[in-house]
Amino acid sequence: MKHKLAVSLGVLLLASPALAEVRISGFASIVGGKVIDGTGVDEFDLPPTFLADYPLVGAYEEEISFEPDSLFGLQFSADLLDGLSATAQLVSRGANDFDVDFEWAYISYEVNDNWTVQGGKKRLPLYYYSDFFDVGYAYPWVRPPADNYTWQIFNYTGLSALYNYLIGDWTMSGQLYYGSEDDEPNKLLSEFFFGEATREIWKDIGGLVVQLNYDWLDIRLTHMQYTNERYIGGEQQTWDGSTERKGKFYGLSVNVEYESWMLLTEINRLDLSGTDLDTYMVTFGYRFGDFLPYASYSDFDDGEGGEVHNTTSVGVRWDFHPSAAFKVQYDEVKDNGGPGLKVAGDSESFSFGVDLVF
Amino acid sequence: MKKLCCSILLSLFSLQALAGIAVIVHPDNADALDKKSISNLYLGKTKRFPGGAQAVPVNLEVGQASRGDFDSNVLGKSSSQLKSYWSKKVFTGKGTPPKELANDDEVMKLVSSNPNIIGYIDSSNVNDSVKVVAEF
Numbered sequence: 394m395k396h397k398l399a400v401s402l403g404v405l406l407l408a409s410p411a412l413a414e415v416r417i418s419g420f421a422s423i424v425g426g427k428v429i430d431g432t433g434v435d436e437f438d439l440p441p442t443f444l445a446d447y448p449l450v451g452a453y454e455e456e457i458s459f460e461p462d463s464l465f466g467l468q469f470s471a472d473l474l475d476g477l478s479a480t481a482q483l484v485s486r487g488a489n490d491f492d493v494d495f496e497w498a499y500i501s502y503e504v505n506d507n508w509t510v511q512g513g514k515k516r517l518p519l520y521y522y523s524d525f526f527d528v529g530y531a532y533p534w535v536r537p538p539a540d541n542y543t544w545q546i547f548n549y550t551g552l553s554a555l556y557n558y559l560i561g562d563w564t565m566s567g568q569l570y571y572g573s574e575d576d577e578p579n580k581l582l583s584e585f586f587f588g589e590a591t592r593e594i595w596k597d598i599g600g601l602v603v604q605l606n607y608d609w610l611d612i613r614l615t616h617m618q619y620t621n622e623r624y625i626g627g628e629q630q631t632w633d634g635s636t637e638r639k640g641k642f643y644g645l646s647v648n649v650e651y652e653s654w655m656l657l658t659e660i661n662r663l664d665l666s667g668t669d670l671d672t673y674m675v676t677f678g679y680r681f682g683d684f685l686p687y688a689s690y691s692d693f694d695d696g697e698g699g700e701v702h703n704t705t706s707v708g709v710r711w712d713f714h715p716s717a718a719f720k721v722q723y724d725e726v727k728d729n730g731g732p733g734l735k736v737a738g739d740s741e742s743f744s745f746g747v748d749l750v751f
Numbered sequence: 752m753k754k755l756c757c758s759i760l761l762s763l764f765s766l767q768a769l770a771g772i773a774v775i776v777h778p779d780n781a782d783a784l785d786k787k788s789i790s791n792l793y794l795g796k797t798k799r800f801p802g803g804a805q806a807v808p809v810n811l812e813v814g815q816a817s818r819g820d821f822d823s824n825v826l827g828k829s830s831s832q833l834k835s836y837w838s839k840k841v842f843t844g845k846g847t848p849p850k851e852l853a854n855d856d857e858v859m860k861l862v863s864s865n866p867n868i869i870g871y872i873d874s875s876n877v878n879d880s881v882k883v884v885a886e887f
Contacts, residue, residue: 420838420842506797506798506799511844516843525839525842525843527842528838528839528842530834530835531835532835555845559791650832712829716834718831750834750838
């Protein structure tokens with residue numbers, strides 16, 4: 394599949410060399426870090442661990458490591474004229490032993506000034522930072538707060554329609570999307586949670602994103618629904634006797650960048666067949682020229698005795714170069730999970746690195 | 752009289768402060784553009800001139816003196832904030848930043864040859880082949 398895709402994209406790119414303008418852009422993050430102090434989780438034989446990136450299982454331990462958050466991405470975009478373009482994104486991640494994968498491969502068609510239709514494999518635009526999660530340069534932290542970004546599926550294959558309207562001083566933009574994802578083995582569930590090869594299926598993913606932007610204010614509302622099926626070690630899971638369960642996701646994000654002040658907030662709820670998984674985060678920052686110190690708090694809570702954890706972070710971003718930023722960050726995780734539901738225990742960690750785009 | 756003096760002084764000062772960057776279009780382009788509409792074009796929020804014709808903004812490369820001034824005075828962002836803004840769009844398939852040119856000459860050449868293009872250069876380099884729509 395991967396080879397076929399590469400070949401057909403190659404053909405697309407080569408088909409009309411005189412007409413097609415191919416743009417190559419990319420992003421990279423080289424990040425090192427370690428756990429300074431942590432409890433681990435005795436019942437899982439887990440040493441002191443900081444799970445910095447849930448979907449990719451980017452986990453730091455007491456030995457310094459550059460693998461959990463480091464990555465390298467290349468994006469190829471061929472403009473085929475008259476509003477048609479083809480885009481592919483290749484990403485190599487330390488958390489995956491630097492294997493190279495197609496994260497994106499889609500065709501895009503600009504229907505008019507306001508609407509663009511896209512088809513193929515894309516990032517799921519679930520949370521505010523989901524669809525540019527890999528592009529560290531685009532946000533202040535070393536990585537988006539891990540407690541909030543705990544979802545298992547981060548790509549989907551399907552269709553989406555992007556819109557963009559200017560209404561007075563406001564821009565309204567967003568996305569409607571529909572698709573599915575069948576991930577086997579799913580990294581987070583297989584490696585971290587169940588310790589057994591897990592196939593995670595999200596069917597009939599349907600979502601809507603509405604983003605309102607006014608100069609210094611950015612508001613994003615989102616809703617998404619899907620149907621979940623899961624096989625652990627080849628065996629189909631059931632929930633209350635059913636092989637399927639419904640997930641309904643709601644999210645609100647309000648971001649302010651006023652003069653030198655920055656306030657980033659996000660609150661989300663995933664209603665998964667009756668259980669509410671609630672997350673929120675808030676980040677304050679203040680720019681001193683090229684320096685942006687910030688403090689952040691994020692929280693995950695699915696109820697009394699369930700999975701409950703939060704992270705307090707402080708850090709500094711320094712834009713030392715027009716295309717690159719240096720970051721240092723300290724994270725303190727409190728894992729208050731109920732019996733059998735701790736994730737990685739309490740921890741204090743330190744990480745630093747460089748994010749760049751080109 | 753005092754008021755007059757003040758306003759003359761003020762206008763002298765503001766002239767000095769403003770004589771920096773000239774936003775330029777093709778001489779045939781009859782559109783009036785204010786700061787907001789220029790900023791909307793450069794941030795990819797609109798793709799047309801107020802008159803309805805397609806608009807293609809061109810940028811100067813980072814490092815050119817006018818680029819930093821344009822980013823902060825007209826777009827209200829630092830060059831790195833702007834880079835973050837565009838990297839979100841580029842890597843989510845939501846937009847492409849304006850093409851970057853190496854110097855004022857290249858901007859002049861493109862603008863004077865195509866009515867759809869809008870650019871900006873150092874005011875002192877403006878000649879008759881282009882029309883100035885705003886100065887900052």
